[in-house]
Amino acid sequence: MPITHASKTPERKIDPSQPLILVEHLDFAYPDGHVALRDLSLEIKQGEKIALVGPNGAGKSTLMLHLNGILGDGSGLRVGGLPLNKQNLPVIRALIGLVFQNPDDQLFSPTVFEDVAFGPLHMGLPEDEVLERVKEALAHVDMNGFEERLSHHLSTGQKKRIAIATVLSMRPYALILDEPSAGLDPRARRGLIHLLRDLPITMLVSTHDLRMVAELFPRMVIMDEGRIVADGQTAKLLADEALLDAHGLEKP
DSSP: OOSSSOOSSOOOOOOTTSOSEEEEEEEEEOTTSOEEEEEEEEEEOTTOEEEEEOOTTSSHHHHHHHTTTSSSOOTTEEETTEEOSTTTHHHHHHHEEEEOSSGGGTOOSSBHHHHHHHHHHHTTOOHHHHHHHHHHHHHHTTOTTOTTSBGGGSOHHHHHHHHHHHHHTTOOSEEEEESTTTTOOHHHHHHHHHHHHHOOSEEEEEOSOHHHHHHHOSEEEEEETTEEEEEEEHHHHHTOHHHHHHTTOOOO
């Protein structure tokens, strides 16, 4: 379900009986011929919080960029029962919020308020709802009072929170985050963990931070060489040292 109450805008229709995200037999190669995804299938139910782990080059970021149509043609992908095609793409991009690893890729307006308001404004929402969504999103990431701050003057941890707020202001059904704890000092990392734990939203998080995975995510998906090689309970997979070692992962 959405992170908050229903929007005043027309409701985005999805089929609640279907997985929120369904990937079936997905293949993808870049123009240079590098095969990044190989016959990949994945099902994510509403409310799940899932860690996506694996070595560099495993295909994690490529998969994430498929989930809201940045890469690929949508073949083999459904979101809320909707096929990912040109007609459904605007709805699906509102349903699936993608947060990049580097917050500077997401923050481009002069002030925090303008960054967080950008999505709702481009949805054509009235001013009062834009203001409501900005306030709500900043509250979710504990950044109230930062509206007039200059985004590029914030710390890395603060920027990551604002980047998440820019997506939450769209009221998505799921968050897709790429390496959210990368580059954070211990205090900022701990604050991010509390934030992700408390957000009541479906979540797929690509990360190398296996200590965070053990703490936050009941389900873990391991990728290597473009394939899903394991998918199951986090505690069970993290206890399998041979599995972790085979795919370049260290037990936390």
